[in-house]
Amino acid sequence: MSYQVDERGYYGEFGGAFIPEMLYPNVEELRRNYLDIINSDDFQAEFHHLLRDYVGRPSPLYFCERLSEKYQARIYLKREDLNHTGAHKVNNTIGQILLARKLGKQKIIAETGAGQHGVATATVCALMGMECKVFMGEVDIERQKPNVERMKILGAEVIPASSGSRTLKDATNEAMRYWINHPTDTHYIIGSVVGPHPYPDMVARFQSVISEEMKLQLKEKTGSPNPDAVLACVGGGSNAIGSFYHYLDELDVRLIAVEAGGMGVNSGKSAATTQLGGMGILHGSKTLLMQTEDGQVTEPYSISAGLDYPGIGPQHAHLKSSGRVEYIDATDEEAMTAGIELSKLEGIIPAIESAHALVALSKLKFAKEDVVVVNMSGRGDKDLETYIKWGKY
Numbered sequence: 001m002s003y004q005v006d007e008r009g010y011y012g013e014f015g016g017a018f019i020p021e022m023l024y025p026n027v028e029e030l031r032r033n034y035l036d037i038i039n040s041d042d043f044q045a046e047f048h049h050l051l052r053d054y055v056g057r058p059s060p061l062y063f064c065e066r067l068s069e070k071y072q073a074r075i076y077l078k079r080e081d082l083n084h085t086g087a088h089k090v091n092n093t094i095g096q097i098l099l100a101r102k103l104g105k106q107k108i109i110a111e112t113g114a115g116q117h118g119v120a121t122a123t124v125c126a127l128m129g130m131e132c133k134v135f136m137g138e139v140d141i142e143r144q145k146p147n148v149e150r151m152k153i154l155g156a157e158v159i160p161a162s163s164g165s166r167t168l169k170d171a172t173n174e175a176m177r178y179w180i181n182h183p184t185d186t187h188y189i190i191g192s193v194v195g196p197h198p199y200p201d202m203v204a205r206f207q208s209v210i211s212e213e214m215k216l217q218l219k220e221k222t223g224s225p226n227p228d229a230v231l232a233c234v235g236g237g238s239n240a241i242g243s244f245y246h247y248l249d250e251l252d253v254r255l256i257a258v259e260a261g262g263m264g265v266n267s268g269k270s271a272a273t274t275q276l277g278g279m280g281i282l283h284g285s286k287t288l289l290m291q292t293e294d295g296q297v298t299e300p301y302s303i304s305a306g307l308d309y310p311g312i313g314p315q316h317a318h319l320k321s322s323g324r325v326e327y328i329d330a331t332d333e334e335a336m337t338a339g340i341e342l343s344k345l346e347g348i349i350p351a352i353e354s355a356h357a358l359v360a361l362s363k364l365k366f367a368k369e370d371v372v373v374v375n376m377s378g379r380g381d382k383d384l385e386t387y388i389k390w391g392k393y
């Protein structure tokens with residue numbers, strides 16, 4: 001069983017590139033070139049130089065004494081929250097902007113929901129002196145003001161998406177439309193392991209640095225590169241793929257992905273795609289997505305904006321259907337409680353997305369000597385207002 005993409009761009013029955021004909025030249029240019037560029041020595045040297053000196057990698061692997069005591073297992077956090085810009089997303093935007101430059105592109109576009117990917121993209125555009133346009137739903141612009149201003153300070157133009165529900169999927173549609181009309185000078189930086197092939201594979205490769213470092217750090221700290229389990233939250237699925245990547249073929253490592261249950265999986269207000277979704281096509285790939293009986297995409301819901309996505313990357317759809325990764329869910333209530341618990345026990349306020357991954361500690365059974373790594377995809381600064389509104393701390 002292979003868990004990686006095949007040469008047709010598929011993961012089992014999921015994946016592919018379902019795109020309008022007018023987008024074909026852009027996506028085909030990427031597909032033909034991405035592996036040669038990414039694997040070249042000078043690309044790798046520059047990528048790793050920026051990850052080290054600009055992002056601050058390797059991110060620490062931190063042993064949580066008090067959390068371990070509470071859950072009776074040896075718990076480590078992979079500290080992606082300590083990266084520049086506060087989350088794992090910058091690993092991907094650095095990789096993609098270097099690739100865009102090698103392809104001779106001068107301009108960058110991106111979509112964003114909560115604004116985290118928009119900020120990570122605006123950041124690397126400032127770094128490289130490239131023009132940056134970020135598409136964002138009007139509703140999200142209204143509810144994510146600080147990130148909108150951050151992007152503007154960094155020199156990006158934020159373009160409101162006013163169609164449909166005026167949220168992330170509409171921003172994605174508008175970015176694709178813009179790309180069709182500007183195929184030669186513009187690269188589209190997608191923010192997760194979603195979209196047409198080769199995006200899911202390309203983003204996974206950039207994020208795989210997370211599990212590459214985990215292996216070295218665990219070897220040093222525990223004597224073995226392999227933990228008993230790795231836990232991560234899933235929106236589109238990029239931080240989870242990054243932290244699972246080098247363990248996919250190591251079947252002794254349990255891999256657990258946590259989706260946003262929202263108000264409860266069957267409440268009608270949820271983003272638990274693998275439980276509620278069926279096969280369909282979303283943003284250019286065949287995958288699992290939440291849809292009505294006649295195939296209209298349904299509005300997802302989660303207290304955490306980063307997990308509020310109606311689909312999941314095609315590699316995850318395959319990992320779910322093959323049974324390699326276990327998918328569970330955490331409700332808003334469970335995630336907020338876990339986030340506040342981590343703050344009090346370890347002095348680390350997590351992003352609410354990352355707090356979903358922590359919920360798995362109480363839902364699964366581990367032995368006392370088990371080594372468990374939780375990927376802390378981001379920090380909680382951006383979520384302060386949500387924590388304050390929640391109030392129970």
Ligand SMILES: *Cc1c(COP(=O)(O)O)cnc(C)c1O
Pocket residue numbers: 087088089116117191192193233234235236237238239240306307351353354377378379
């Ligand atoms: C965007 C985001 C996520 C969700 O995206 P994935 O592609 O599923 O990783 C999770 N955590 C944080 C902190 C984010 O900013």
